[in-house]
Amino acid sequence: MNRLDGKVAIISGAARGIGAETARLMVEAGARIIIGDILDERGWETARDIGGDSAVFRHLDVTSEEDWNGAISAAVARWGGLDILVNNAGLFLGKGISISRNASKPPPTTAGRRQSEQPQPCPEPVTDPEETA
Ligand SMILES: NC(=O)c1ccc[n+]([C@@H]2O[C@H](COP(=O)([O-])OP(=O)(O)OC[C@H]3O[C@@H](n4cnc5c(N)ncnc54)[C@H](O)[C@@H]3O)[C@@H](O)[C@H]2O)c1
Numbered sequence: 001m002n003r004l005d006g007k008v009a010i011i012s013g014a015a016r017g018i019g020a021e022t023a024r025l026m027v028e029a030g031a032r033i034i035i036g037d038i039l040d041e042r043g044w045e046t047a048r049d050i051g052g053d054s055a056v057f058r059h060l061d062v063t064s065e066e067d068w069n070g071a072i073s074a075a076v077a078r079w080g081g082l083d084i085l086v087n088n089a090g091l092f093l094g095k096g097i098s099i100s101r102n103a104s105k106p107p108p109t110t111a112g113r114r115q116s117e118q119p120q121p122c123p124e125p126v127t128d129p130e131e132t133a
Contacts, residue, residue, distance in 0.1 A: 009034070032078075034075050
């Protein structure tokens with residue numbers, strides 16, 4: 001028996017990156033996951049990649065109380081409850097710690113990051129085409 005068998009989780013910011021990999025590992029350990037993110041198409045893709053009925057995408061902007069209520073309701077309606085929250089969503093700007101010797105140097109920016117790692121604008125919500133087909 002896996003340690004997360006039967007557990008239901010919401011992971012925010014799980015369309016990609018650390019959140020998506022956390023979702024994958026938690027499903028492997030037996031959990032069922034609501035993948036929450038503002039990147040709808042990427043979120044559905046991630047849920048499909050993880051596969052089975054153990055991961056579903058739900059639009060979740062962590063600044064929206066309505067979206068949180070929707071994600072929690074989705075977990076309860078689908079799997080009967082909610083056990084775990086991984087509140088991972090965020091922007092990592094890669095800023096260094098300022099030290100006085102380098103005070104004249106500008107701090108590192110996101111300029112060197114891949115396009116896919118740059119903060120993304122919030123797209124319009126979409127539904128999973130495979131679910132509506
Ligand atoms: N990668 C690193 O080295 C690092 C270091 C320290 C902390 N972190 C933190 O870890 C978390 C994940 O980092 P990552 O590298 O996977 O970043 P990432 O940019 O690849 O993923 C972050 C996800 O959060 C989502 N997101 C952003 N705003 C959101 C919102 N308002 N509501 C819902 N989702 C939102 C993005 O769409 C994205 O899918 C972030 O909070 C980041 O600040 C990352």
